[in-house]
Structures are given as structure tokens and as C-alpha cells.
Amino acid sequence: MTLWRPTGPIELGLVRDSGWRRWPPRLPDQPIFYPVLxxxxxxxxxxxxxxPASGAGYVTRFEVDAVFAARYPVRQVGGDTILELWVPAEELEEFNDHIVGTIDVVHEFKSATAG
Incomplete structure (x- = not known):
């Protein structure tokens, strides 16, 4: 299953530190990890x-075992194509274990003032 995750520079740095294979643990105020479809x-x-929040935005793409991912609900959070996979924060390590291959940056956006 192909998923995308929009992220800022701090989270992307943590993904890079993992060898492009894992998402970092959620912060206490982040109960859900939600890649998008x-x-x-x-x-x-x-x-x-x-x-606007951090001066840069990145879109990552990654694959996850579809049979495993089927345990998580897909939430429609807007229009027909505004879909997120909701993974509870406490299950993120197990979710990471089912990522196939690497997490790849496919788009990069920077503010006009970002260096």
C-alpha cells in the first residue's frame, strides 16, 4: 500500500536519522499518526x-504491508479524496516494522525567505 506523509524539517530530520526507514514517536499531544492516501x-x-509553520514542507512516499495496514481505519477528513490512515501513537513502532523499503522525499516546498 502506498502512503504519503506531509512533514516539516524537524520530523524529516528524524526520519533521515533512522536511515529513511522509520517515523519518529509521536509527541504527547499527538495521539494519532496519520499518513494520507x-x-x-x-x-x-x-x-x-x-x-508557513516552519519555512519548509516535504511530501514523503512510502510503502507499507497492505494486509497489516488494513487493521487501521481510513478516515475521510474532508472531500472524497481527503483520506488519512489513522494509526494510534502507541502502535507506531509496530507500524514502522511493516514499512517496505525506504521513506522517500518526493516533493519539497520552501518559503520565499527560507535559505
Whole structure:
């Protein structure tokens, strides 16, 4: 199953530190890890939310074992294509164990003032 994750520079640095194979643990105020099922939605979040918040936004793409991923609900959080896979934070390590291959950066957005 192909998933996308919009992210900012701090989270991306932690993914890089993992050898591009794992997502970092969620912060206490982040009970859900939510990769998205649509590249266009990921682009919108990275460009419109991450860039203003941190000066840069990235879209990552990765594969996860579809049989394993089926245990998590897909939530529609907007229009028909605004879909997220909701993984409880306490299950993220097990989810990471089912990533196939590496987490790849497929788009990068920076603010006009970012260096």
C-alpha cells in the first residue's frame, strides 16, 4: 500500500536519522499518526501548512504491508479524496516494522525567505 506523509524539517530530520526507514514517536499531544492516501492532499498540507509553520514542507512516499495496514481505519477528513490512515501513537513502532523499503522525499516546498 502506498502512503504519503506531509512533514516539516524537524520530523524529516528524524526520519533521515533512522536511515529513511522509520517515523519518529509521536509527541504527547499527538495521539494519532496519520499518513494520507492521496499525493495531492499531501502536497496541499506540505505547501499550505508546513511551509508557513516552519519555512519548509516535504511530501514523503512510502510503502507499507497492505494486509497489516488494513487493521487501521481510513478516515475521510474532508472531500472524497481527503483520506488519512489513522494509526494510534502507541502502535507506531509496530507500524514502522511493516514499512517496505525506504521513506522517500518526493516533493519539497520552501518559503520565499527560507535559505
Amino acid at each position: 492521496n499525493e495531492d492532499y499531501a502536497i496541499k498540507i506540505a505547501r499550505d501548512w508546513n511551509v
